[in-house]
Amino acid sequence: MKKTNIIDLHCCSSFCYLLFLLVSVFVSLCSCDEHYASSHGGLTDKEVSYIKQRQLLYYRDEFGDRGENVTVDPSLVFENPRLRNAYIALQAWKKAILSDPFNLTADWVGSEVCDYTGVYCAPALDNKRIKTVAGIDLNHGDIAGYLPEELGLLTDLALFHINSNRFCGTVPHKFIKLKLMFELDLSNNRFAGKFPEVILKLPLLKFLDLRFNEFEGTVPKELFDKDLDAIFINHNRFRFNLPDNFGNSPVSVIVLANNKFHGCVPASLGNMTSLEEIILMNNGFRSCLPEQIGGLRNMTVFDVSFNELMGTLPEQIGGMVSLEQLNVAHNMLSGKIPASICRLPKLENFTFSYNFFTGEPPVCLGLRAFDDRRNCLPARPLQRSAAQCRSFLSRPVDCNSFRCAPFVPSLPSPPPPSPPPVVVLSPPPPSPVFIPQSPPPPPPPPVYSPPPPSPPPPPPPPVYSPPPPPPSATATSNRSIIRFTSTATFLLILSRISL
Ligand SMILES: *[C@@H]1O[C@H](CO)[C@@H](O)[C@H](O)[C@H]1NC(C)=O
Numbered sequence: 332m333k334k335t336n337i338i339d340l341h342c343c344s345s346f347c348y349l350l351f352l353l354v355s356v357f358v359s360l361c362s363c364d365e366h367y368a369s370s371h372g373g374l375t376d377k378e379v380s381y382i383k384q385r386q387l388l389y390y391r392d393e394f395g396d397r398g399e400n401v402t403v404d405p406s407l408v409f410e411n412p413r414l415r416n417a418y419i420a421l422q423a424w425k426k427a428i429l430s431d432p433f434n435l436t437a438d439w440v441g442s443e444v445c446d447y448t449g450v451y452c453a454p455a456l457d458n459k460r461i462k463t464v465a466g467i468d469l470n471h472g473d474i475a476g477y478l479p480e481e482l483g484l485l486t487d488l489a490l491f492h493i494n495s496n497r498f499c500g501t502v503p504h505k506f507i508k509l510k511l512m513f514e515l516d517l518s519n520n521r522f523a524g525k526f527p528e529v530i531l532k533l534p535l536l537k538f539l540d541l542r543f544n545e546f547e548g549t550v551p552k553e554l555f556d557k558d559l560d561a562i563f564i565n566h567n568r569f570r571f572n573l574p575d576n577f578g579n580s581p582v583s584v585i586v587l588a589n590n591k592f593h594g595c596v597p598a599s600l601g602n603m604t605s606l607e608e609i610i611l612m613n614n615g616f617r618s619c620l621p622e623q624i625g626g627l628r629n630m631t632v633f634d635v636s637f638n639e640l641m642g643t644l645p646e647q648i649g650g651m652v653s654l655e656q657l658n659v660a661h662n663m664l665s666g667k668i669p670a671s672i673c674r675l676p677k678l679e680n681f682t683f684s685y686n687f688f689t690g691e692p693p694v695c696l697g698l699r700a701f702d703d704r705r706n707c708l709p710a711r712p713l714q715r716s717a718a719q720c721r722s723f724l725s726r727p728v729d730c731n732s733f734r735c736a737p738f739v740p741s742l743p744s745p746p747p748p749s750p751p752p753v754v755v756l757s758p759p760p761p762s763p764v765f766i767p768q769s770p771p772p773p774p775p776p777p778v779y780s781p782p783p784p785s786p787p788p789p790p791p792p793p794v795y796s797p798p799p800p801p802p803s804a805t806a807t808s809n810r811s812i813i814r815f816t817s818t819a820t821f822l823l824i825l826s827r828i829s830l
Pocket residue numbers: 332387388389390400
């Protein structure tokens with residue numbers, strides 16, 4: 332058993348409580364479990380001995396991930412060895428749970444793991460005659476705890492949904508054994524540390540949702556070479572330039588909002604022909620908009636608001652024939668709005684406020700919803716001052732100066748672009764409204780799409796605990812979010828997985 336170093340412990344444990352007692356320092360170390368960190372005062376002897384007991388029971392595996400020792404009562408009978416392994420995994424997890432206000436895991440007792448709340452079984456893909464644990468759904472459980480390395484024993488798991496809980500720590504390296512994982516939803520929890528690279532090694536993963544956590548650092552470029560359908564990594568602390576292979580990603584939805592991405596909006600975006608929704612809002616992107624985006628004919632939602640984009644809106648956006656929502660607000664864009672954009676047949680809402688546009692064709696004023704405030708538009712209400720516009724328009728900028736990687740089209744290239752317009756650089760950016768990173772911001776109301784469907788059975792309303800955090804729905808796509816609601820749906824999903 333590896334000895335646990337106090338300083339090494341970054342979260343989750345009741346051990347933090349002891350740490351508080353001993354060192355009287357608990358603020359940041361224990362932030363992950365406010366339940367324990369916020370209640371304090373004298374510990375009873377019983378509590379102290381419980382904590383000491385717990386220290387003996389968990390251990391760290393060869394990667395430093397925590398696990399819990401589980402002993403299997405020899406009187407228990409299991410249908411097959413995989414269900415026995417599942418029992419060990421789930422019992423370890425239960426030990427790693429410090430708070431379960433809805434008692435979701437209260438019935439996690441005994442060998443019938445398929446009857447446990449939130450656990451779904453299905454015939455094994457490689458042997459239809461045996462039943463295995465294929466899905467876990469504890470969405471909106473408000474559970475506090477961590478993920479023990481024993482979860483790696485759930486080798487038949489295809490869906491793992493723990494959205495809107497208080498899980499913290501990291502994703503165990505043993506997740507590498509979950510080779511059938513198809514949908515991984517860890518959103519709206521308290522995971523921290525680097526991007527969980529083990530995810531890149533899950534060969535069948537299609538749906539990745541890490542939003543509303545505390546992940547930080549860079550995002551591995553390999554993520555964009557993976558055959559994913561949806562990537563949600565918004566509302567974390569990622570700090571990163573999008574790599575040139577960004578355009579290789581076959582996703583239909585990608586949401587990077589509310590991180591600290593910077594650099595260019597990559598021209599390789601033009602390669603992402605399956606893309607339907609992209610939300611880059613509230614990062615630090617600083618470049619012109621690549622005209623190649625005009626070729627994205629399936630795009631319905633394009634949101635690059637709250638960045639530092641410059642130059643004009645490419646005329647080619649008029650080729651995004653499926654576009655419904657276009658938001659370029661709070662940037663430093665200028666020039667005339669191309670009429671072709673406002674003529675897009677499905678465009679419902681075009682928001683371009685807080686830029687420096689100087690021309691707006693009349694067709695734009697006929698859109699169902701638009702916002703043109705705080706630009707430099709003659710004869711429109713609520714524009715910037717003449718002085719502000721003049722000062723901004725006095726400094727030209729060349730889009731090439733951002734040194735963005737050039738586009739190499741995979742399809743016959745579109746007609747050559749018109750010569751780059753002379754663009755103008757602003758003095759300081761028009762104070763972007765920065766949405767704070769912490770404490771966890773309430774997710775903005777879902778504007779573009781309905782919130783994801785709720786998990787199967789709504790738990791009884793708690794009497795004593797605060798309401799669970801709001802569902803982590805920013806803009807999402809119902810097409811790519813294959814939420815399972817019943818074993819039947821779930822089996823359908825399984826049948827789509829080709830081994
Ligand atoms: C827990 O398991 C680890 C690794 O399997 C082992 O080394 C350790 O002795 C066990 N601890 C207890 C208290 O059983």
